[in-house]
Amino acid sequence: MPSGDEPVFLVPGQGADARGVLHEPYWASDVVRSVADDVLAVVQQVLAEEWPGKPPPLREVLLDPAQTVHMGLGVPQIAGYVVSVVTAGALVASGVEPVAVVGQSFGEIAALVCAGSLDVADGARAVCALNSAFESVRGQGAMALLPGVGERECRELLAGIGLPDLVLACVNSPEQTVVSGSSESVTALATVPELKVVRLPVPYASHHPGLGGVAARFFEGLRAVTVQPPRVPVYSPVAGRRYTPEDDLRQALADCVTKPVDLPPLVRELAAPQRLFVELGAGDTLTRAVRATVPAARAVALLGSDPTWFLDMTNEPARQAIPNCKSSAERSAMMSTLTVDGLRGVMVACLGGSGTVDLEITDLKTRSFEDLDFDSLARVELLHRLRESFGIEISDEDFQGFSGPRDLLDHVNAVERA
Known part of the structure; x- marks a missing residue:
C-alpha cells in the first residue's frame, strides 16, 4: 500500500449476496485463509449455542463458488458479518490499519468488531440478537x-x-x-x-420508527455482549457523527432499527486526498455511493469491483496465479482494446445486474443511456471502471455529450487513432 495512504474501512449492511465471495481470496491468500479459519471457528461455536435449530454451514456458504447453498432465515446477516470481519482482519494482518471505520446500517456490528469494541464472538452474538429481535415482524x-x-x-x-x-x-x-x-x-x-x-432481499422493514418493540428486544439481547471503547474512530451514519466514550454503543446499535441512515455527510467529512475508502463486504454499493458523493474520492470494493487490490494487499505472489486478476501494468496495456462487447460487460456490472433492459449488442449500438436506465450513479461507476480496467480517461463533461454507448465508443476510437 502506498506510503501516506489512510484507509477508511466501510462496512456494508444488508442486501449483498455473500455466497461464494470468499472462495477466490481464501484459496489465493494464506493470510485470508488463516483469518477466515479462525473467525469461522469462533462464529460457528457461537451459533452452536445461540442459533435456533441447526446452525448454518457458513464455510460452505462463503466458499462455494457455484453459490448453490440455500440461505435460510438470518443466514445473510451472519454471513455478511463474517465476510466483513474476515476481510478487515486479513488487511490488518497484512499491515493495512484503518484510520477510521464507518458502519452502514447493521454493518455497525462488524464495524465495532473492526474497531476493537466487540470481539468476534460478541459480534456474532449481536447478530443473533438482531435476528431474534426481528423474528416477530419477519415477512x-x-x-x-x-x-x-x-x-x-x-x-x-x-x-x-x-x-x-x-x-x-x-x-x-x-x-x-x-x-x-x-x-x-x-x-x-x-x-x-x-x-x-x-x-431489496430483506424479509422485513428496517430503519422505521414503527419498530420500537424490535429495537427494545434487540437492546435487551445486547446486554449479553461486552463492549469496550473503540481503539479506532467509529463513524455512524445513523448517529451522524463519530462515536465518543460517552456513547452507549448498545443503544446506538438498537437505534439502527428505528432511525434512518444518512451516509453522504460522513463521506464528505472523511474524504481527503490521502484517504482511501475500503469497502469490506460483498458487492460495491458503498464504493459507488462514495464516488457519487465525492467524485474525486478514492474507493475500492474488496469483493466487488476491485478484487485485485485485496489480493495485492494480502498475497501478491498468489495473486499472479489467479486468472482474470490483472496488475496495474496489465490494465494500462489494455487501454486500446475496448470493444462493444467489452463495453457491454462493464455497463452490466455498473447496473448491478438490476437494469430493466437486458443489454444486447444491438442496444449499445442504437439506444441512448437514458433508454438503458443508465442514471448518474451508474455513469460515475462507468467512468471509474473504464479508467481502472482499460486505462481510458473520459471527463464528466465529455460524457454529458454522449447520447448513448455508440457515441462513447466513437470517442474512444477517435482518441486511439489520434
Missing part, C-alpha cells in the same frame, strides 16, 4: 432502493404519494435512497410511473 415489511432519487426528491415523493407508512430509511448518496414500510406499500410504490423501484 411484515419490505425495503426498496430508489436509484436516481435523492433525499429531497424522496421526501417530496413520500409526502404526496398517499402511503403514510412508507419512510425514508437510507440516504446512500446524493442520488440514491432507500424507503421502508409495509410490503403492500412497497408494492404500490413500484406502480408509480417513471419511478425505478428495486426491492
Whole structure:
C-alpha cells in the first residue's frame, strides 16, 4: 500500500449476496485463509449455542463458488458479518490499519468488531440478537432502493404519494435512497410511473420508527455482549457523527432499527486526498455511493469491483496465479482494446445486474443511456471502471455529450487513432 495512504474501512449492511465471495481470496491468500479459519471457528461455536435449530454451514456458504447453498432465515446477516470481519482482519494482518471505520446500517456490528469494541464472538452474538429481535415482524415489511432519487426528491415523493407508512430509511448518496414500510406499500410504490423501484432481499422493514418493540428486544439481547471503547474512530451514519466514550454503543446499535441512515455527510467529512475508502463486504454499493458523493474520492470494493487490490494487499505472489486478476501494468496495456462487447460487460456490472433492459449488442449500438436506465450513479461507476480496467480517461463533461454507448465508443476510437 502506498506510503501516506489512510484507509477508511466501510462496512456494508444488508442486501449483498455473500455466497461464494470468499472462495477466490481464501484459496489465493494464506493470510485470508488463516483469518477466515479462525473467525469461522469462533462464529460457528457461537451459533452452536445461540442459533435456533441447526446452525448454518457458513464455510460452505462463503466458499462455494457455484453459490448453490440455500440461505435460510438470518443466514445473510451472519454471513455478511463474517465476510466483513474476515476481510478487515486479513488487511490488518497484512499491515493495512484503518484510520477510521464507518458502519452502514447493521454493518455497525462488524464495524465495532473492526474497531476493537466487540470481539468476534460478541459480534456474532449481536447478530443473533438482531435476528431474534426481528423474528416477530419477519415477512411484515419490505425495503426498496430508489436509484436516481435523492433525499429531497424522496421526501417530496413520500409526502404526496398517499402511503403514510412508507419512510425514508437510507440516504446512500446524493442520488440514491432507500424507503421502508409495509410490503403492500412497497408494492404500490413500484406502480408509480417513471419511478425505478428495486426491492431489496430483506424479509422485513428496517430503519422505521414503527419498530420500537424490535429495537427494545434487540437492546435487551445486547446486554449479553461486552463492549469496550473503540481503539479506532467509529463513524455512524445513523448517529451522524463519530462515536465518543460517552456513547452507549448498545443503544446506538438498537437505534439502527428505528432511525434512518444518512451516509453522504460522513463521506464528505472523511474524504481527503490521502484517504482511501475500503469497502469490506460483498458487492460495491458503498464504493459507488462514495464516488457519487465525492467524485474525486478514492474507493475500492474488496469483493466487488476491485478484487485485485485485496489480493495485492494480502498475497501478491498468489495473486499472479489467479486468472482474470490483472496488475496495474496489465490494465494500462489494455487501454486500446475496448470493444462493444467489452463495453457491454462493464455497463452490466455498473447496473448491478438490476437494469430493466437486458443489454444486447444491438442496444449499445442504437439506444441512448437514458433508454438503458443508465442514471448518474451508474455513469460515475462507468467512468471509474473504464479508467481502472482499460486505462481510458473520459471527463464528466465529455460524457454529458454522449447520447448513448455508440457515441462513447466513437470517442474512444477517435482518441486511439489520434
